[in-house]
Amino acid sequence: xxxxxxxxxxxxxxxxxxxxxxxxxxxxxxxxxxxxTAFEFLERETFNLCLTDMRLPDGDxxxxxxxxxxxxxxxxxxxxxxxxxxxxxxxxxxxxxxxxVSKPVNLQKLRDLVNSALRLSHDPANxxxxxxxxxxxxxxxxxxPAASRLREQIERLARSQAPVFISGESGSGxxxxxxxxxxxxxxxxxxxxxxxCGAIPAELMESELFGHLKGSFTGADRDKKGLFQAAxxxxxxxxxxxxxxxxxQVKLLRVIQEKSVRPVGSQEELPTNVRILSASHKNxxxxxxxxxxxxxxxxxxxxxxxxxxxxRERREDIEELSRSILRKIALENRVETPSLDGEALxxxxxxxxxxxxxxxxxxxxxxxxxxxxxxxxxxxxxxQNWTTSSPNKMEEERTRSGGSEHAMEKVNVHDNFSLxxxxxTIERDIISRTLESTRWNKTAAAKKxxxxxxxxxxxxxxxxxx
Numbered sequence: 001x002x003x004x005x006x007x008x009x010x011x012x013x014x015x016x017x018x019x020x021x022x023x024x025x026x027x028x029x030x031x032x033x034x035x036x037t038a039f040e041f042l043e044r045e046t047f048n049l050c051l052t053d054m055r056l057p058d059g060d061x062x063x064x065x066x067x068x069x070x071x072x073x074x075x076x077x078x079x080x081x082x083x084x085x086x087x088x089x090x091x092x093x094x095x096x097x098x099x100x101v102s103k104p105v106n107l108q109k110l111r112d113l114v115n116s117a118l119r120l121s122h123d124p125a126n127x128x129x130x131x132x133x134x135x136x137x138x139x140x141x142x143x144x145p146a147a148s149r150l151r152e153q154i155e156r157l158a159r160s161q162a163p164v165f166i167s168g169e170s171g172s173g174x175x176x177x178x179x180x181x182x183x184x185x186x187x188x189x190x191x192x193x194x195x196x197c198g199a200i201p202a203e204l205m206e207s208e209l210f211g212h213l214k215g216s217f218t219g220a221d222r223d224k225k226g227l228f229q230a231a232x233x234x235x236x237x238x239x240x241x242x243x244x245x246x247x248x249q250v251k252l253l254r255v256i257q258e259k260s261v262r263p264v265g266s267q268e269e270l271p272t273n274v275r276i277l278s279a280s281h282k283n284x285x286x287x288x289x290x291x292x293x294x295x296x297x298x299x300x301x302x303x304x305x306x307x308x309x310x311x312r313e314r315r316e317d318i319e320e321l322s323r324s325i326l327r328k329i330a331l332e333n334r335v336e337t338p339s340l341d342g343e344a345l346x347x348x349x350x351x352x353x354x355x356x357x358x359x360x361x362x363x364x365x366x367x368x369x370x371x372x373x374x375x376x377x378x379x380x381x382x383x384q385n386w387t388t389s390s391p392n393k394m395e396e397e398r399t400r401s402g403g404s405e406h407a408m409e410k411v412n413v414h415d416n417f418s419l420x421x422x423x424x425t426i427e428r429d430i431i432s433r434t435l436e437s438t439r440w441n442k443t444a445a446a447k448k449x450x451x452x453x454x455x456x457x458x459x460x461x462x463x464x465x466x
Contacts, residue, residue, distance in 0.1 A: 002028045003118050004045065008038045008052035008064060009080065014105070018051060021107055025114065035059045042072065049117045050077040051101075054088050062095050069096040076117040076159075080105065086257060086300065093162035093303050109259055112233075112273040113161075120159065120186035140173070140180060141324055142317030146309040150177065153306055158184035163256070163301050165241075166279040168308030170436065171358030174279040175239060177308050182235040187275060190234030193227055198243035198439045205248050207264050210255070216265025228261045228272045235275045240439060241301065242280040242287050246294065253297045276301060311353040311360065318349050321357060325364050326376075332464075333421065338368045341377045351383050355436065362429055369425040428463045431456070435465075 007018045010033045019029050030045065032038040035058045041047075050068060054061040061079045068077045076098035081088045089100040098120070099113050140151050157164055158181050166174045175194055182192040200208050207217075211226030227236060238244075244252065255261050256276060260269040278301045287293035311318065322340055330337040340348075344367075353359050367380040431449070438444040446456040460466045 002026055003048040004028045004030065005114070006038065006041055006045075006047045006050040006052075007031045008033075008035070008050065008056065008061075010034060010053065010055075010057055014053070014080070014103075017105065018110075021110060022114065025111065027114070033057070035064060038064060039067070042068070047075060049114060050075060051080060052077060053080045054082070054085070054092065061097075062092060065092055065095045065097050076120050078113055078117060090299060090303050093160065096160070097162075098159070099161035106259075106271070108271055109273070112271075116161065116186050116273075140176065141320055142314055143320065144314040144316040146314040147317055150306075150308065151180075154180050155184060157181050157304060157306060160304070161275050162303040163276045163278070164304050164306055165284070165302035166277060166306045166308060168279070168281065169310045169354075169356055170281045170439075171356035172308045172310050173357050174308050175237060177306060178235070178237040178277045178279065181277060181306075182237075182275075185235070185275070187234050191231045192235045192237065193231040194237040194239060195227055196239045196440045198240040199441050201443065202245050202248075205245070206251065209248075210251070210261045210263050212264035213266050216263075220265070223263075226261060226263060228255065228274055229270065231274045233273055235277060238276065238278040238301075240280050240282075241278040242282040242284060242293055243439070246292075249294045249297050253294065253300060256297075256300050311356045315349055318360070319345060321360060322348060322364060325361050326368060329365055329368050336374055338371055338374045338376050341375055343378045344376050344381055347378050347381055347383055358432075358436070362432055365425060366429055369422050424463065427459070428465065431459060431463065431465060 005022050005027050007015055007022075007029055009015050009018070009031075012033075015031045015033070019031060022029050030041050030047075032041055034056050038050075038052070042050075050064070052061040052064050056064075065077050065079065068075050077096075078099045078101065079089065079092040079097050081092070081100050081102050085102070089102075092100055098117050101110050101113055140147055140154065142148075154177060164178075164181065166177050168174050178194070179192055182188060195208070197205075206212075207220075207224065207226065209226050209228060211224050211229055212220050214220055214223050238252075255272065258269070259273070260271050262269050284293055284298050284302070288295050288298055311321075319340075322345070326340070327337050348360070348363075355362070363381055363383070364376070366382075367376045370380045371377065431445070434445045434448055435442070438448065442456055442460075443453055446453045449456065451459075457466075
């Protein structure tokens with residue numbers, strides 16, 4: 001049985017164009033020229049998608065979006081906006097619209113939108129609950145109220161194509177939240193690409209994001225796809241988006257509005273079908289006030305905001321997270337999973353974790369390497385020097401020392417001790433902390449560590465930190 005689409009538009013030419021396009025996609029359509037007729041259709045028939053104009057004789061598209069959200073929450077609805085009407089598109093997506101398409105309607109963009117919406121409508125499993133996610137999926141662990149709220153918000157956001165800005169402290173799991181949104185969305189069979197905007201040299205940023213043609217600049221010996229093209233049909237996660245230079249913010253804004261990219265050295269616009277998720281540990285409103293971030297870009301990437309709680313706000317989850325991290329460490333090293341002593345767990349639960357989950361992972365990785373008889377005790381955690389310190393003081397100390405405060409610590413050698421594994425753990429710890437102190441700017445981290453960029457890249461690959 002063909003999927004059914006409700007078209008709501010008072011312009012006969014637009015209705016006819018949409019009907020012809022959708023019929024060529026083997027879809028059945030019903031058309032309405034006002035809200036009243038659309039309401040009648042919705043009460044009588046079952047649809048898989050609704051396409052509505054924003055301006056209608058007896059109201060606007062937002063009213064229809066809100067009604068569908070209330071009475072038919074499983075029905076995706078997309079709006080048709082006037083060219084350049086960014087504010088209208090943002091209002092519609094905040095109200096719950098799946099996506100939007102601008103007039104004059106680009107038929108390829110329309111087909112992409114329809115296909116994505118129908119995957120969502122036909123296969124509710126795309127919006128599985130966390131208990132039903134396929135094996136290997138990324139999930140937000142924890143039973144605390146904060147973790148539960150986060151999972152619920154992610155499930156709702158997965159129903160939309162709206163850009164989402166993910167806020168939260170460093171190491172709190174912003175990329176994990178982005179991956180979870182992608183995996184529960186209708187785009188889950190397409191790529192998820194994450195890029196740290198603060199780690200790309202400014203002179204290479206445009207090429208990395210949008211691609212380039214052979215000969216467009218020195219060293220461009222072949223055509224290269226940018227990240228927008230590589231993520232086509234999927235999701236692009238722009239981490240530390242506040243670190244984008246202002247000239248790149250202008251270009252990114254245009255790509256989001258026009259849904260097309262222009263590779264460096266090309267005069268041709270290439271359509272792109274990518275959902276944008278972004279994140280930063282910085283306060284973007286403060287960055288706007290300081291004139292470091294464009295206000296118009298802020299409103300385009302922050303259609304919906306998702307706040308990821310710090311580990312301090314979900315202390316009840318520390319035990320579950322710790323056991324999960326230790327299982328992962330054991331699997332990677334092909335050893336038995338270490339256990340946490342009761343006192344060690346109490347110490348972890350009382351700790352403030354300025355580095356959040358990422359810091360918990362580092363602490364447990366080091367403790368697992370140092371413990372004897374596969375039992376992690378309080379002394380293996382080495383938290384006594386930090387528990388009473390403020391987060392700022394801790395961060396200052398780590399930055400000053402380059403993360404090497406544990407490197408020369410006395411180590412207990414036991415029967416199953418592996419010097420190579422222990423040194424690798426120390427190296428991983430130092431490099432991770434140095435990268436955190438430079439906000440994952442690899443060039444700055446390499447300089448701080450006294451090695452070449454190539455050497456750092458080799459070590460990151462070897463240690464699984466890329």
